[in-house]
Amino acid sequence: MNTTPPATAVAAASNAELQIESRMREEIRDIGIPPRPAILSEIDAEMRKDEPDFKHLADIIGSDVGLAASVIKVANSPYYGFGKKVRSVPEAMLVLGLKVIFRTVAGLALMKLFPHVPSLERFWDSAARTARVSGWLAQRLHSGVRPEDAYTLGLFRDCGVAVLMIPFPEYPQILQQANEEPVQAFTAVEDRLLSINHAVVGSDLAADWLLPDEITQAICHHHDTAAIEGSAAEMLPDATRKLIAVCQVAEYLIQSTTMLSQTHEWSKLGDACMTQLDLTADDIAALQADCREAVAG
Numbered sequence: 001m002n003t004t005p006p007a008t009a010v011a012a013a014s015n016a017e018l019q020i021e022s023r024m025r026e027e028i029r030d031i032g033i034p035p036r037p038a039i040l041s042e043i044d045a046e047m048r049k050d051e052p053d054f055k056h057l058a059d060i061i062g063s064d065v066g067l068a069a070s071v072i073k074v075a076n077s078p079y080y081g082f083g084k085k086v087r088s089v090p091e092a093m094l095v096l097g098l099k100v101i102f103r104t105v106a107g108l109a110l111m112k113l114f115p116h117v118p119s120l121e122r123f124w125d126s127a128a129r130t131a132r133v134s135g136w137l138a139q140r141l142h143s144g145v146r147p148e149d150a151y152t153l154g155l156f157r158d159c160g161v162a163v164l165m166i167p168f169p170e171y172p173q174i175l176q177q178a179n180e181e182p183v184q185a186f187t188a189v190e191d192r193l194l195s196i197n198h199a200v201v202g203s204d205l206a207a208d209w210l211l212p213d214e215i216t217q218a219i220c221h222h223h224d225t226a227a228i229e230g231s232a233a234e235m236l237p238d239a240t241r242k243l244i245a246v247c248q249v250a251e252y253l254i255q256s257t258t259m260l261s262q263t264h265e266w267s268k269l270g271d272a273c274m275t276q277l278d279l280t281a282d283d284i285a286a287l288q289a290d291c292r293e294a295v296a297g
Helices: 007-031 038-047 054-062 065-075 089-096 098-112 118-141 147-156 159-165 171-180 186-194 198-208 213-221 225-229 238-258 265-277 281-290 292-296
Strands: none
Touching (some): 038 098, 054 065, 054 089, 054 098, 065 089, 089 098, 098 147, 118 147, 118 238, 118 281, 118 292, 147 198, 147 213, 147 238, 159 171, 186 198, 213 238, 225 238, 225 265, 238 281, 265 281
C-alpha cells in the first residue's frame, strides 16, 4: 500500500501552517510590538552606505546625552577596552565598531520604552546582569561565541516579557506558574494560559529592530530543549545553539550565586546546554567560584 500522502495533501498542510503562522503574526501585531526607534533606523541607514559618515553617526548618538554616556560606559567595559579610558562617542565607536554600537543603542532604547511599569524595574536589572555575565562567560569559555553576541542576547532574550506585561494584567501570575513548572517548557505554560509566549513576541521585536538573525532565532528558541540539542525537525545553526547555551549557563550561575529568581529552567535545559559547550559539572562549579565579580557588576 502506498502510504505517501498525495501532493495536494502536502500542499494543503503547508498552506495551513502558513495561515496559522500568519494569524500568529497578526495577533502579535495586535498586542503592540514597540516600533523600531527612529534612532535605530537612522544608524542603520548610515551603516548601509558604502562609506558611512562616522561624524554623522556620532552626532546622532551624541544628541541624546544619556545614550551617549551609556555607549561610552559600554566601551570602557573589560570586554572592549584597550587599556585606556574612552571619553567620547567617536572614541567609543572606534573601540566598539558599528555593529556593536547599533546593538548597544538598541538595548538602551528597549529599556527606555517601559519607564512607567514599576513591576519591570527588577526585570531590567536582571536582564542587564544576565547580559553582563553572558558576555563574561563567552569570553571565558572560548567556545566560538562572541562576547558581544552573548551580551546582546542576554539583554534581549526575555524582552517579550516586557511587551506582554502591558496588554495582559494577568501575565505576572502566568509568569509565576511558568517559573514554578518543573517539567513542561516555560513557553508551553504561557501558550496554554495565554495562547502566545514571550519567546515568539521577543523574536518578532528583535527582527523588527534589525538584530542579527542568529540572535533573533536564539530568542525564539531559548526555552526549547529539542532545538538546543539539535534534535528538532529544523535544526538551529550550531552558533545559535551555543549562544542560547551560554546565556542559560549565565542565568544558572546568577541564580546559584545570588539565590534570587529561582526557576526550574536549569533542570530542563542544563544538560543540553552543558553538552553544547562541552562543560562538565566540575567546570560549572569552577565557573560558580569565579563569576562573582561579573554577577555583582
